[in-house]
Ligand SMILES: O=C(O)CCC(=O)C(=O)O
């Protein structure tokens with residue numbers, strides 16, 4: 001972790017309407033606001049994007065219908081059948097790290113869906129390949145994949161705005177998204193009525209560049225400010241809540257902040273559904289802190305190697 005010195009003692013997550021990204025006269029001010037929020041809070045509610053609340057709700061409906069299927073149906077698209085970590089992950093299932101305890105949730109993973117004759121598949125590029133789609137529920141593939149593509153589009157806009165807001169070329173980050181390994185996870189946390197279970201997701205910072213989250217109306221997401229206080233980030237219908245991950249904090253030279261967050265168990269009497277989308281760049285991206293590009297001795301890391309290592313550590317995979 002680099003020093004997250006711009007983090008502020010905020011008392012709420014800011015809300016920013018990005019519709020003015022389309023207006024050249026208003027775009028610079030929007031980019032500066034976005035960047036400032038990413039520095040001081042690291043979390044932002046995003047409104048004014050192209051997805052309607054109905055489209056977003058439809059993804060939850062499909063997710064609910066899928067997770068409600070009998071286990072043997074879900075196992076037809078088991079993560080262990082995909083060399084690219086696509087498909088269904090059951091409760092507490094985990095990878096090759098014996099110290100990792102697993103997470104008490106079910107997940108379904110989607111990434112860019114490449115046909116078998118795509119050159120990246122032929123070249124056996126890691127993490128590039130086809131999704132696993134269940135035959136049921138009807139409409140799942142279409143609804144979930146449109147959500148994947150739309151959210152990816154919003155992610156591109158956000159990365160352009162952050163670049164512009166930092167005085168960098170618009171495509172400073174997005175030039176590394178020609179064959180992105182971005183990933184959508186549909187999550188279901190089972191209903192937890194035991195009040196001694198305080199957290200559904202333990203405190204963590206995200207590994208990646210940016211995460212675009214859509215959460216159902218259960219609530220419980222909390223974000224840690226500079227003073228160590230946990231600030232609620234309640235659901236806002238139709239709005240994404242996005243956050244900066246460790247990779248972008250490093251890439252931005254520590255300027256943008258990867259903020260600690262967790263999900264509290266609110267004992268809502270229902271399972272919790274959420275849709276984190278991880279806006280990961282190309283497998284072969286070598287990330288260096290801004291301003292150190294010409295310095296061969298400056299620290300850098302390989303995005304794909306890091307992701308593959310992490311995935312193998314936490315998720316089961318083919319053999
Ligand atoms: O489920 C949520 O709302 C948060 C999930 C999260 O923080 C993550 O997947 O990184």
Ligand SMILES: [Fe+2]
Nearest residue numbers: 204205206261
């Ligand atoms: Fe997270």
